[in-house]
Amino acid sequence: MxxxxxxxxxxxxxxxxxxxxxxxxxxxxxxxxxxxxxxxLTTRSVNSRSASPAPRDFGTPQPPSLHNAPPPSYSSLRNIPLVPQPPQDPRSIRFKNMLLSLSNMPIRWENPGLLDEALRVVPLEQIYNEAEEESQILQAEAESLGDGKKAAWGYQDCVVRALLRWFKRSFFTWVNNPPCSRCYSPTIAVGMAAPLPDEQARGANQVELYKCSVDGCGVYERYPRYNDAFVLLQTRKGRCGEWANCFSMLCRAVGSRVRWVWNSEDHVWTEVYSVHRKRWIHVDACEEAWDKPRLYTEGWGKKLSYCIAFSVDGAMDVTRRYVRNPTKHGLKRDRAPEAVLLYIMDEIRAMRRSNLSKQDKFRLEGEDMRENRELRHYVISSIATEVSKINPADILSGRQGPPRSDPDAEKALEGRQSGATEWIRARGEGGRGTPNQQNPRDQHPR
Ligand SMILES: [Zn+2]
Structure with missing residues (x-):
């Protein structure tokens, strides 16, 4: 007033x-x-757990953006508050057990002694120098723009970016089929083998078996799938499971808060918390991708149902960060009702935070709320983008012109060009979107 x-x-x-x-x-x-x-509205949907299941008051005028926009087809993405429900049917209970077991991954990195030890394989000086240089450039760029503009990334972000480059270019190797150790010829998968005692001792519960493709060579190669990030520092190879596991641990080792993101369509990656940007950043070590959450959908053309992030102090359904347009890139989410998934996330969060101080819990809850707003915003702006692509002239003339280009989608596609397609094909990624129907107990790095 x-x-x-x-x-x-x-x-x-x-x-x-x-x-x-x-x-x-x-x-x-x-x-x-x-x-x-x-x-x-915001508070109600964020705090849905404490709110009574009040039906939406349709008599109250809604904010225009919510009122006019067509609702996304995903029930989970609508802005209707859900009340968390404990899992009851066998399918939901299976899903819960699987998520609980997956949520242990980041806990295994929390070993200060091993983290210190891990840093010995990292060329820290090179990484810190690169980070220093990049953050200074970004700072100068921001200052040249004036208006008190903030640098795009902070120093710690640049440390992880340098770590990412080193990890992908000089440290870790992608292995689909291990080559024959006698004649270096390609091998053919022949099934699984029981782990040997020393393989088991180093955390490999599964061993893939490969046979040399050359007649008369007959050598069998074992491919133990190591699940222990610290063992992976020595083996330095694997598929995306090993990459994400080892890289995420190293992010932790250089002092970042880190998440391990599990995707139900057979991929895993990392998220790192940017203190500078106050949000979680998508990082995919296999792709050397930094903050390109649309890579999988708009880049590779994959369809995704669940992307769940686990950290040492939380769990979050981050699907909306990766699937901006659920109509185009979303898959059916039917492993449990959405209200049950909320309950499971709450349960994991509570478990991880049980030993934290009131203050820390409060801070993390604030962070969750901010992230929920961020994730909701993605859906709303995706709808707005779709609407803005409609050309009024086309509607009047009854024809549909080509959609206007979407700069973010183009950014996501960047990785696809310049030979990256080969890399994706070699790894058997890209566009298949086969659901991952693994037994929860067999959850191992892919
Ligand atoms: Zn051979």
């Missing part, structure tokens, strides 16, 4: 246009109410 008072003070009494003033005050009230409603 400060503005209304200012208007009153500033205008000579005789010339007050009372109609105009009334209109202004009304307008301000409308704004205040609209903001309040918007906040209530």
């Amino acid at each position: 400060a503005d209304a008072n200012a208007t009153q003070r500033g205008a000579p009494a005789a010339h007050i246009d009372s109609d105009k003033l009334a209109h202004e005050i009304t307008e301000q009230f409308r704004q205040v109410l609209s903001t309040k409603r918007m906040n209530e």
